[in-house]
Amino acid sequence: MxxxxxxxxxxxKDGRTVKGTNFLGLKDAGDPIxxxxxxxxEGADELVFLDITATHEKRKTLAHLVKKIAxxxxxxxxxxxxxxxxxxxxxxxxxxxxxxxxxxxxxxxxMLIETLAxxxxxxxxxxAIDIKQINGSWKVVTHGGRTKTDLDAIEWAKQVSERGAGExxxxxxxxxxxxxxxxxxxxxxxxxxxTIPVIASGGAGNKQHFADVFHIxxxxxxxxxxxxxxxxIPIPELKKYLFDKxxxxxx
Numbered sequence: 001m002x003x004x005x006x007x008x009x010x011x012x013k014d015g016r017t018v019k020g021t022n023f024l025g026l027k028d029a030g031d032p033i034x035x036x037x038x039x040x041x042e043g044a045d046e047l048v049f050l051d052i053t054a055t056h057e058k059r060k061t062l063a064h065l066v067k068k069i070a071x072x073x074x075x076x077x078x079x080x081x082x083x084x085x086x087x088x089x090x091x092x093x094x095x096x097x098x099x100x101x102x103x104x105x106x107x108x109x110x111m112l113i114e115t116l117a118x119x120x121x122x123x124x125x126x127x128a129i130d131i132k133q134i135n136g137s138w139k140v141v142t143h144g145g146r147t148k149t150d151l152d153a154i155e156w157a158k159q160v161s162e163r164g165a166g167e168x169x170x171x172x173x174x175x176x177x178x179x180x181x182x183x184x185x186x187x188x189x190x191x192x193x194x195t196i197p198v199i200a201s202g203g204a205g206n207k208q209h210f211a212d213v214f215h216i217x218x219x220x221x222x223x224x225x226x227x228x229x230x231x232x233i234p235i236p237e238l239k240k241y242l243f244d245k246x247x248x249x250x251x
Contacts, residue, residue: 003248004214005045005221006235007199008228010035012051012081015065017229029229033068039228040073042235045250047073048169048223050101050128051081063095070096078126078169084112086119093120101169103128104142107149107156110163117164126199127160128169129153131186138186145173153186154193161194168194169223171201177226179205187217199223207233207241214247 010017010032017029029035036047049069051062066079079092080101089100100120106113106127116125131153132141138153157168170190172183182203191198197220200213204224213219227233239249 122166175203
């Protein structure tokens with residue numbers, strides 16, 4: 001059985017790690033290089049770096065910061081934010097990224113997923129899907145949650161998988177930063193419909209939330225930010241808890 005992965009996320013704005021609630025009210029959460037080093041030492045399975053305002057501000061991801069972080073860690077490193085072309089990906093890979101996350105660019109041009117997967121391999125391409133409940137249905141949102149779409153979350157996830165993405169990073173805007181638990185039902189629904197790994201994101205507040213998203217939703221990985229940034233739940237402690245609950249994790 002494949003081990004479940006624990007993934008801290010560095011949301012980056014103006015070169016600093018930030019964290020908010022429902023994608024709003026961003027507060028400083030520390031130096032991204034120092035946090036990355038700590039997570040690597042503590043036993044995180046991977047690290048995600050998201051330049052959260054790059055698309056909205058119509059600029060490219062902070063390559064120099066990606067490089068500084070990559071030099072300090074030895075775990076898989078996913079980078080996203082403002083990435084929309086083969087050239088963008090080459091820059092990130094050359095600066096130390098192992099995988100690339102695309103979101104708004106994929107919604108705007110779904111063929112991009114196939115193009116990138118064909119050029120770099122599916123294992124390199126993560127499609128981030130931000131979702132929000134609109135009139136009782138889970139819909140895809142873009143531009144850091146600022147733009148609503150008519151895309152059904154499950155149908156988009158299926159399309160992303162079929163077009164060659166290697167993983168889905170699923171974030172519920174409703175649950176983000178609330179610490180009330182992951183969006184279990186929609187995560188489970190998407191996991192049942194796709195053949196690629198699903199990373200659950202948004203809402204982790206205690207150790208049981210991780211157990212639930214693994215046990216009930218069958219997520220392949222769980223991403224969290226503030227509970228790790230502020231050391232509310234140390235990663236070694238979380239992994240021991242999950243191990244004791246018979247959830248396969250890398251200790």
